[in-house]
Amino acid sequence: MRLDKFLSQYTNYSRSQVQQLVKAHRVTINGEPVKKADHKLASDDQVMLDNQRIEAFSSRYIMLHKPLGYVCANSDGEHPVVLDLLDIPRKQDLQIAGRLDIDTTGLVLLTDDGQWNHRITAPKQECTKIYLVSTADPINEAAIQLFAHGVQLHGEKNLTLPAQLEILDSHTARLQIHEGKYHQVKRMFAAMGNRVVQLHREHIGSIQLDPMLAPGEYRALTAAEIQEATQ
Numbered sequence: 001m002r003l004d005k006f007l008s009q010y011t012n013y014s015r016s017q018v019q020q021l022v023k024a025h026r027v028t029i030n031g032e033p034v035k036k037a038d039h040k041l042a043s044d045d046q047v048m049l050d051n052q053r054i055e056a057f058s059s060r061y062i063m064l065h066k067p068l069g070y071v072c073a074n075s076d077g078e079h080p081v082v083l084d085l086l087d088i089p090r091k092q093d094l095q096i097a098g099r100l101d102i103d104t105t106g107l108v109l110l111t112d113d114g115q116w117n118h119r120i121t122a123p124k125q126e127c128t129k130i131y132l133v134s135t136a137d138p139i140n141e142a143a144i145q146l147f148a149h150g151v152q153l154h155g156e157k158n159l160t161l162p163a164q165l166e167i168l169d170s171h172t173a174r175l176q177i178h179e180g181k182y183h184q185v186k187r188m189f190a191a192m193g194n195r196v197v198q199l200h201r202e203h204i205g206s207i208q209l210d211p212m213l214a215p216g217e218y219r220a221l222t223a224a225e226i227q228e229a230t231q
């Protein structure tokens with residue numbers, strides 16, 4: 001990686017500010033002052049800025065059990081946001097891989113690895129999401145066929161992708177969808193004349209919400225979860 005890219009990524013300086021730092025002889029590599037901001041770094045080079053070692057931090061991958069009442073955003077004028085639940089540095093660098101509504105609970109993934117986030121959330125990937133749904137009215141068996149065929153949602157050009165509905169009892173079901181349109185689950189049930197009263201996400205791709213996590217708790221993903229999620 002180039003020195004200017006490295007320093008702008010792992011400090012608060014922009015690339016143009018890094019050029020000024022280099023010009024002012026404030027940056028050394030392996031103890032030697034650097035002359036050019038576009039210097040190509042080797043993986044074992046030790047970069048110092050004002051005699052302080054600058055180290056690359058590795059990407060973070062977190063699963064959170066989102067409680068009710070939290071907004072999936074970096075900030076919100078009115079409500080608490082999911083980032084408020086995390087006690088870690090550089091929270092603002094995290095992206096939310098697949099948002100949930102304020103009144104939905106369950107699995108939320110957060111990462112500062114933009115490519116991984118893209119692989120999880122890009123519509124083309126058709127990443128499976130599994131939700132536990134409770135409804136106001138009894139769930140009509142006809143929903144199984146309709147959701148498997150695809151539903152015409154208000155204001156959408158295309159039918160929803162085929163989704164799998166398993167009715168658990170009169171007012172609860174498990175729904176697998178393979179896309180993430182705005183308020184998709186609520187709108188699918190609304191298209192059946194029903195109303196979702198509780199919604200909880202259990203899975204994103206191969207990642208399952210850890211049953212040990214109480215609402216509001218989080219943990220780092222394991223290496224296997226990070227890898228398998230995007231396969």
Ligand code: URA
Nearest residue numbers: 100101104183185186
């Ligand atoms: N579908 C919804 O309607 N809401 C969510 O939070 C997630 C999926």
